[in-house]
Amino acid sequence: MTPVFHKTRLIFWSVVAIFFVMLPFGFSGGFALSMLSQMGIAIIFALSYNMLLGQTGLLSFGHAVYFGLGAFMTAHVINWVGEDRIWWPITFMPLVGGLTGMLFGLVLGFVTTRRAGTPFAMISLGIAEMVAASALMFTTFFGGEGGIATDRTAGGTMFGISYGPQIQVFYLIAGWCLVGMIGMFAVTQTPLGRMANAVRDNPERAKFVGYNPTRVRWLMMTLAGFFAGMAGALATINYEIVTAETLGLVASGNVVLMAFIGGIGHFWGPIVGAVFVTWLQSALSTYTQAWLLYFGLLFLIIILFSPGGMANLVTLHKPAWHARLMKRLLPSYALAAATGALMLTGFVAVIELLYSHGGSGDMVSLFGLRVDAGSAVTWVAAVGLFVVGIVLFRWALKYVRRAWEEITPQLQSSGVV
Amino acid sequence: MSAATTNAAEKALVSLSLKDVHKSFGRTEIINGVSLDIADGERHAVIGPNGAGKSTLFNLVSGRFPVSSGRIELRGEDITNLEPHVINRKGLSRSFQITNIFPRMTVYENVRCAVLWSLGYKYSFWHRVGGLRDAAQRTEEIVELIGMQERRERLAGVLTYAEQRALEIGVTIATGADVILLDEPTAGMSHSETDEAVELIRKVTAGKTLIMVEHDMGVVFNLADRISVLVYGEVIATGTPAQIRGNKAVQEAYLGTEQD
Secondary structure, X not given: OOHHHHHHHHHHHHHHHHHHHHHHHHOOOHHHHHHHHHHHHHHHHHHHXXXXXXXXXXXXXXXXXXXXXXXXXXXXXXXXXXXXXXXXXXXXXXXXXXXXXXXXXXXXXXXXXXXXXXXXHHHHHHHXXXXXXXXXXXXXXXXXXXXXEOOHHHHOOEOOXXXXXXXXXXXXXXXXXXXXXXXXXXXXXXXXXXXXXXXXXXXXXXXXXXXXXXXXXXXXXXXXXXXXXXXXXXXXXXXXXXXXXXXXXXXXXXXXXXXXXXXXXXXXXXXXXXXXXXHHHHHHHHHOOOHHHHHHHHHHHHHHHOOOHHHHHHHHHHHHHHOOOHHHHHHHHHHHHHHHHHHHHHHHHHHHHHHOOOOOOOEEEEOOEXXXXXXHHHHHHHHHHHHHHHHHHHHHHHHHHHHHHHHHHHHHHOOOO | OOHHHHHHHHHHXXXXXXXXXXXXXXXXXXXXXXXXXXEOOOEEEEEOOOOOOHHHHHHHHOOOOOOOEEEEEEOOEEOOOOOHHHHHHOOEEEOOOOOOOOOOOEHHHHHHHHHHOOOXXXXXXXXXXXXXXXXXXXXXXXXXXXXXXXXOOOEHHHOOHHHHHHHHHHHHHHOOOOEEEEXXXXXXXXXXXXXXXXHHHHHHOOOOEEEEEOOOHHHHHHHOOEEEEEEOOEEEEEEOHHHHHHOHHHHHHHHHHHOO
């Protein structure tokens, strides 16, 4: 509204940009760099998904279709560049993926967005299944089981950038991630973005203020397709291979989890979700084979206890923060965290013991300790820890609740609620 | 002066015209041949006992339901069975009996959503909505008109009932339409709230054509220039409040039993 508004936003995005530039200095090493690259891709993908779910109220189970089709198209275009059939810089490949995703968003969205709610979810699932099946049938474009391999250095070296080293790919991803974030945030601030919220909340009323809800959904789908395709292109450049899995149902489900875990009600939620889930997938999987179980459980806990996702936890505490009442909550939180950790330790111990099949003499490494999975003592200790943890945690939760009850009148009187 | 020009001049003065409109759900006929002309700038009330088809009539005119037969014209233009958003863009806006707003948006945003189309922003994703001077100005005007400046940053879902009803009217008029349909705007309100609502309606519909369904006879006789009485899907009388009061058929069918 005022010039100051623009300036604060500009400063904010500049800080994000500087943060991206600095990241590899904090997290060097191949593993960290490839994880950061994956995070960048996941952020764009998750944000594009939330244009549908969080902003327009469309629960899609097939968003990887647009990501995947963008990825495949990019792989072909990179190969054409390598064969000197066309010229297009690798740096701008995300536009190829984006336009591909957008085109399919336009075409498939025309069909899917005629309905909202459950029918939309089902149609999106059907389309995802259909495209995934096509990927194995039309082998010229999709490459069958093997997928399409490509070489990201095909464009040669330009201004000293060959995209051979991962660090260059990381900066490419970071740059486009920033562009994607700014672009998608900007969309939320436009008439279309606002009417998408209106259509999400009350499609009927939107009609009676002159807007066609179907058209709003369709346009949002097309834009979401663009950003998903952009993320797909970056994935192609990052991995140098695209397979049918890229557009499969697992990939589509994954982005749903990211968005929900991060929080769909807030623009930043999916970013948190993308970063966190990517980290879990790469880091946790190196520690334990049971990581998928923990991941599923985490999803359940978030849906049950913080349906607004991780971003909602922040929003929830904002009033207390502004009223300077956080210190009243913290003691009970510390208690809950300590007892929660105890409960979690017990739980993880039980799961890991189960995972080891529990044969006598099987030595299991638990939290740095070597324990015998066959011994009853170990089992009793693990189960005991878990049960005691539950009891103590529930007791601690009482204090959390009481702390909230105590500060609520003050929050109300200070007018922040 | 030929007969044709007289006819055209007369037609221009008619805002909304219903011609033998029928609506049935399955075999049940709800609207049974309604014909009605509402003049430009008129404040017209539709009254009638429960189940007479008043809300259905509004749903037909605003495009929510298709008609079974008949014709509806807005300023001489056929709008029969058009989509609600198309009818709205042609200058007809309606409110709902059950409050129908955007509960998760602020009062200000609710109103702003309603002004965007008429200002020509359509589905734009290249304008920054916060930077639209004309939209901001019109939104401010409407928010002030409905007396909700103090509440402008409140979420619509947490407003009081009377406030939500006022916002409902604000959203309805914000589309810039000059034919306004209000469906029971004072339903469920206390006496003082009703008085305020009547003043609000009078204020916001100044210079516009108003058609309203209303149960409160005080409101009806206070606001309306003309009244139509709908009974079992048929208009049994149309006239000025005095004419309707004096109408025998109306007294028998409706007023005598409802008014105490």
